[in-house]
Amino acid sequence: MDTLPLAATGDDAxxxxxxxxxxxxxxxxxxxxxxxxxxxxxxxxxxxxxxPELGQEAAQVGSGYAVDTTRDFVxxxxxxxxxxxxxxxxxxxxxxxxxxxxHGGLYDxxxxxxxxxxxxxxxxxxHAVGWAHGQTLDQKDGVALTYFGDGASSQGDVHExxxxxxxxxxxxxxxxxxxxxxxxVPTDRQVAGGSVAARAAGYGMPAxxxxxxxxxxxxEATRRAFAHARSGNGPVLIEAMTYRRGPHSTSDxxxxxxxxxxxxxxxxxxxxxxxxxxxxxxxMADEAFFADALAAAKAEEEQIRTxxxxxxxxxxAEMFDLVFQETTPALQAQxxxxxxxxxHV
Amino acid sequence: MSNSILxxxxxxxxxxxxxxxxxxxAPASAGTVMSMQxxxxxxxxxxLAENPKAVIFGEDCGRLGGVFRITDGxxxxxxxQRVFDTPLAESGILGMSVGLAMAGFxxxxxxxFDGFAYPAINQIVCQIARMNxxxxxxxxxxxxxxxxxxxxxxxxxxxxxxxxxxxxxxPGLKVVSPSNPHEAYHLLKYAATRPDPVIFMxxxxxxxxxxxxxxxxxxxxxxxxxxxxxxxxxxxLTLVAWGAMVARCLQVAELAxxxxxxxxxxxxxxxxxxxxxxxAASVRKTRRAVVVHEAPLTSGLGAEVAQLITQSCxxxxxxxxxxxxxxxxxxxxxxxxxxxxxxxDRILFGIQRVLEYKRG
Numbered sequence: 027m028d029t030l031p032l033a034a035t036g037d038d039a040x041x042x043x044x045x046x047x048x049x050x051x052x053x054x055x056x057x058x059x060x061x062x063x064x065x066x067x068x069x070x071x072x073x074x075x076x077x078p079e080l081g082q083e084a085a086q087v088g089s090g091y092a093v094d095t096t097r098d099f100v101x102x103x104x105x106x107x108x109x110x111x112x113x114x115x116x117x118x119x120x121x122x123x124x125x126x127x128x129h130g131g132l133y134d135x136x137x138x139x140x141x142x143x144x145x146x147x148x149x150x151x152x153h154a155v156g157w158a159h160g161q162t163l164d165q166k167d168g169v170a171l172t173y174f175g176d177g178a179s180s181q182g183d184v185h186e187x188x189x190x191x192x193x194x195x196x197x198x199x200x201x202x203x204x205x206x207x208x209x210x211v212p213t214d215r216q217v218a219g220g221s222v223a224a225r226a227a228g229y230g231m232p233a234x235x236x237x238x239x240x241x242x243x244x245x246e247a248t249r250r251a252f253a254h255a256r257s258g259n260g261p262v263l264i265e266a267m268t269y270r271r272g273p274h275s276t277s278d279x280x281x282x283x284x285x286x287x288x289x290x291x292x293x294x295x296x297x298x299x300x301x302x303x304x305x306x307x308x309x310m311a312d313e314a315f316f317a318d319a320l321a322a323a324k325a326e327e328e329q330i331r332t333x334x335x336x337x338x339x340x341x342x343a344e345m346f347d348l349v350f351q352e353t354t355p356a357l358q359a360q361x362x363x364x365x366x367x368x369x370h371v
Numbered sequence: 372m373s374n375s376i377l378x379x380x381x382x383x384x385x386x387x388x389x390x391x392x393x394x395x396x397a398p399a400s401a402g403t404v405m406s407m408q409x410x411x412x413x414x415x416x417x418x419l420a421e422n423p424k425a426v427i428f429g430e431d432c433g434r435l436g437g438v439f440r441i442t443d444g445x446x447x448x449x450x451x452q453r454v455f456d457t458p459l460a461e462s463g464i465l466g467m468s469v470g471l472a473m474a475g476f477x478x479x480x481x482x483x484f485d486g487f488a489y490p491a492i493n494q495i496v497c498q499i500a501r502m503n504x505x506x507x508x509x510x511x512x513x514x515x516x517x518x519x520x521x522x523x524x525x526x527x528x529x530x531x532x533x534x535x536x537x538x539x540x541x542p543g544l545k546v547v548s549p550s551n552p553h554e555a556y557h558l559l560k561y562a563a564t565r566p567d568p569v570i571f572m573x574x575x576x577x578x579x580x581x582x583x584x585x586x587x588x589x590x591x592x593x594x595x596x597x598x599x600x601x602x603x604x605x606x607x608l609t610l611v612a613w614g615a616m617v618a619r620c621l622q623v624a625e626l627a628x629x630x631x632x633x634x635x636x637x638x639x640x641x642x643x644x645x646x647x648x649x650x651a652a653s654v655r656k657t658r659r660a661v662v663v664h665e666a667p668l669t670s671g672l673g674a675e676v677a678q679l680i681t682q683s684c685x686x687x688x689x690x691x692x693x694x695x696x697x698x699x700x701x702x703x704x705x706x707x708x709x710x711x712x713x714x715x716d717r718i719l720f721g722i723q724r725v726l727e728y729k730r731g
Binding site for chain 1: 426
């Protein structure tokens with residue numbers, strides 16, 4: 027499905043250069059390696075839990091690649107590590123949420139342009155609409171990019187967000203990662219009509235349903251959507267069809283709801299392997315490049331793991347100090363009691 | 372879900388409470404006589420003029436000026452960018468407020484009637500209340516959520532609820548309710564300049580009651596709108612109330628005075644944070660207290676107030692703190708409303724229970 031009008035001018039930028047394609051590959055390898063490592067960290071007791079994204083690297087890296095962090099803002103749920111990495115977010119700060127150091131992560135959302143991680147998966151979709159409308163009111167040209175999945179698309183807030191955005195012509199890109207599974211429930215038991223993209227028509231909003239395992243298609247679609255929204259034409263919906271190859275979280279057991287054969291059939295082509303073949307076929311990269319990319323990913327993962335392991339618990343006082351901008355006497359009293367009773371004075 | 376079936380004319384002409392306590396609540400200094408609706412409207416007008424980042428939005432608050440006309444004329448004066456109508460969806464309105472706050476605005480959204488805050492509870496509790504904490508203070512939520520609140524206007528179901536305990540229980544929210552036009556003007560102006568989310572509960576049964584408003588100063592003594600306020604001095608017992616119940620308690624105090632009982636009326640104003648110091652000061656003086664609220668009894672704010680009093684005044688209390696409240700029933704239809712909302716007789720009985728208390 028592609029109901030997004032072609033841009034009249036060359037706003038979409040040109041085709042990806044070979045350097046950009048190589049950069050995308052390096053990003054995807056870094057994300058793949060960090061993602062699989064994070065599962066290992068959980069097994070090793072370094073972090074208590076993690077939400078893997080194996081198989082969604084192209085959807086995340088490709089869409090995050092289109093973000094202009096000098097003016098756009100991104101609204102994630104809890105499975106957008108690849109987006110964060112692509113945007114250049116501090117990954118120790120990002121992973122700290124999975125270390126259970128601080129809900130929302132320790133990275134600076136204002137500086138990084140990535141809203142805090144959160145688990146009420148349709149909640150942030152509305153925030154994107156409000157932020158985007160703020161751009162209109164301020165006569166700025168920032169675009170809000172909001173991520174959610176096939177499961178979240180069942181929530182009413184997604185409908186309200188799309189309706190609000192379309193009525194107000196808010197510059198929002200709704201990026202649906204349809205990974206086939208909302209924990210144990212497959213898309214055909216989750217999304218009536220089988221597609222989130224089809225719903226866009228009801229809001230008078232253009233939509234693109236794309237192969238979410240093709241990073242080039244994802245970059246191009248997201249750039250087109252950004253150009254459309256940035257030009258004042260209102261929101262766009264992108265549904266990237268992909269597959270969650272791993273469990274929902276490190277606590278999940280996919281064996282209870284799908285077989286290995288189903289996983290193999292559903293997963294389709296590996297997004298990394300796909301780009302690798304393309305780079306090889308076009309003579310843009312050689313084995314040495316791939317080896318270097320993997321080595322860089324390993325070095326990066328080691329650095330992040332060291333950072334995570336070095337993170338101590340947050341000072342307990344923050345629990346009280348960060349509730350409000352202007353604290354209350356009751357909170358001050360509770361903090362004082364806590365200090366005294368915990369001998370933390 | 373929340374398309375109001377209550378016309379504003381009905382609200383304007385209905386005042387089941389029937390209280391008129393302008394003479395009791397006017398500040399000492401000279402001011403203008405206006406209704407609470409006008410006072411709130413004036414406060415919003417000034418907030419928009421003083422803060423270019425303040426924006427007002429919700430259902431029907433643009434061209435119509437709100438079903439209660441609180442935003443009357445503001446769109447015409449400040450423009451449709453500053454005061455605008457949204458689609459009919461409370462979660463959308465409140466979720467949008469989060470994003471606007473993240474973009475540097477001071478949103479002043481309206482939920483048309485208290486019962487329609489329920490569809491937005493997720494955004495209020497999981498998002499507005501937590502974003503400052505979640506973001507470690509980098510994304511403050513200076514959102515002033517106006518909620519026409521409480522009963523007393525014989526409205527249909529969900530058009531009259533008392534949600535203060537629900538909101539006050541949520542970490543990250545602050546809750547305030549004005550009791551007369553002067554308080555409404557100052558408390559709204561104060562709330563709308565705070566950097567934290569404030570649930571502003573407007574007693575809709577008082578919208579059309581008039582009183583003197585002195586815009587130049589909040590209290591006769593120049594005090595701050597940040598805490599509780601003694602609305603009537605007394606020696607024998609403290610009535611603690613907020614919102615529409617303050618006027619009723621002032622009436623009760625007048626009646627009790629005829630029997631020689633000298634009652635102090637404390638307008639709590641802030642339901643979170645509660646001004647525990649003012650509460651203690653009043654009850655340490657009178658040594659007896661009755662809390663009056665429209666919300667159901669069980670786990671209501673009356674329990675919180677009673678505990679705060681017990682903690683600070685146990686040694687001086689002459690009787691357990693009494694509560695006169697609504698009942699643990701869904702908010703009833705208009706015909707039963709007068710049985711549900713604490714009335715003068717029930718409050719007097721509560722006072723009597725305290726005054727006649729004998730240690731077992």
